[in-house]
Amino acid sequence: MIRFATPAEFNAALRDLPMPDAAARDAAAARQAQLTKPAGSLGRLEDIALFMAGWQGSVCPTVDRIAAVVFAGNHGCAARRVSAFPTEVTAQMVANFHDGGAAINALARACGASLAVVALDLNRPTGDIARGPAMSEADCLAALNAGAASLPDDCQLFLPGEMGIGNTTPAAALCAASFGGNAADWVGKGTGIDAAALVRKRQVVDDALARHRDDCGTAFETLRRLGGREIAAMSGAMLAARHRRIPVLIDGFIACAAMAPMARFAPAITGHCLAAHRSGEGAHGRLLDALGFDPLLALDMRLGEGSGAAVAAQIVRSALAAHGGMATFEEATVAGSP
Numbered sequence: 512m513i514r515f516a517t518p519a520e521f522n523a524a525l526r527d528l529p530m531p532d533a534a535a536r537d538a539a540a541a542r543q544a545q546l547t548k549p550a551g552s553l554g555r556l557e558d559i560a561l562f563m564a565g566w567q568g569s570v571c572p573t574v575d576r577i578a579a580v581v582f583a584g585n586h587g588c589a590a591r592r593v594s595a596f597p598t599e600v601t602a603q604m605v606a607n608f609h610d611g612g613a614a615i616n617a618l619a620r621a622c623g624a625s626l627a628v629v630a631l632d633l634n635r636p637t638g639d640i641a642r643g644p645a646m647s648e649a650d651c652l653a654a655l656n657a658g659a660a661s662l663p664d665d666c667q668l669f670l671p672g673e674m675g676i677g678n679t680t681p682a683a684a685l686c687a688a689s690f691g692g693n694a695a696d697w698v699g700k701g702t703g704i705d706a707a708a709l710v711r712k713r714q715v716v717d718d719a720l721a722r723h724r725d726d727c728g729t730a731f732e733t734l735r736r737l738g739g740r741e742i743a744a745m746s747g748a749m750l751a752a753r754h755r756r757i758p759v760l761i762d763g764f765i766a767c768a769a770m771a772p773m774a775r776f777a778p779a780i781t782g783h784c785l786a787a788h789r790s791g792e793g794a795h796g797r798l799l800d801a802l803g804f805d806p807l808l809a810l811d812m813r814l815g816e817g818s819g820a821a822v823a824a825q826i827v828r829s830a831l832a833a834h835g836g837m838a839t840f841e842e843a844t845v846a847g848s849p
């Protein structure tokens with residue numbers, strides 16, 4: 512199991528990324544060319560099947576074991592009233608996840624995913640990013656490692672999710688530090704804030720950028736200064752997944768923001784990931800573009816929790832069902848192209 516003992520080890524793990532199995536991908540492409548359909552007629556389902564073949568190292572990849580993990584954390588900057596909801600909701604929603612009543616519970620059940628919940632020090636919010644770093648080195652490493660340790664052993668597709676009142680604020684700051692621009696480019700309405708809260712939220716992000724931007728020289732330092740525990744946990748989990756060649760479906764704005772500092776310093780990190788959807792959060796389209804993702808869905812969801820990833824997992828299942836389950840022209844004695 513991968514573990515990051517120091518910030519340098521985390522940054523180094525980003526430089527040494529395994530690549531997909533090109534031979535398995537080529538074999539899957541050759542099979543696809545034989546299936547009883549016009550070439551390319553299953554569109555992006557065909558791309559998904561090849562993506563999964565490469566990462567699973569198999570001509571007919573399968574996706575029987577899907578794992579969703581929701582990471583939860585609290586944020587110092589939430590005291591600045593940047594969310595439409597109070598911070599107690601984070602812990603209350605964790606209880607709801609355990610009781611099976613949240614959207615991700617229902618959507619994970621629907622796509623056949625297991626669901627685990629990792630609550631990270633909810634009674635100890637991060638530091639206010641407008642005034643100082645979100646986390647100490649030790650706190651940030653602990654969060655990264657909690658994420659890396661959360662991946663089940665035998666998982667074939669990983670769906671990281673998050674819950675943390677206020678977390679679209681650090682997410683916006685991470686985007687600006689990683690890809691440029693300021694609060695006006697990256698701050699959106701989150702849970703549905705009013706105009707006054709939007710002004711406060713932009714101020715927090717601009718203050719945080721003024722304070723930290725020049726010190727964001729590595730992925731670790733960017734996450735430590737501007738992130739949050741559940742965000743760093745998603746980063747650690749997605750990086751650990753790469754080292755185990757487990758493909759990832761990335762959810763909405765916050766999950767993509769967890770990828771942003773890693774992608775800034777190691778653009779190849781996105782290679783084992785598909786973007787599940789474009790969420791309703793205003794800047795998510797811009798973030799997807801910056802990461803080089805073309806999302807599978809656009810359903811105006813803006814929830815988080817991994818909910819969009821769980822919906823998109825059904826598309827991955829369909830892609831592999833077609834790829835593995837269809838007959839070839841020869842098997843079905845259907846005439847191929849002349």
Ligand SMILES: Cc1cc2ncn([C@H]3O[C@H](COP(=O)(O)O)[C@@H](O)[C@H]3O)c2cc1C
Nearest residue numbers: 594596673674675676677678679701702815
């Ligand atoms: C009941 C409830 C359930 C949620 N599940 C996800 N979020 C989402 O909303 C939060 C981010 O928005 P903001 O930055 O505006 O606080 C995160 O917790 C995110 O996961 C929820 C929010 C609420 C209120």
Ligand SMILES: O=C(O)c1cccnc1
Nearest residue numbers: 701763764790813814815
């Ligand atoms: O895009 C998301 O995942 C999102 C947007 C708003 C609030 N919570 C999550």
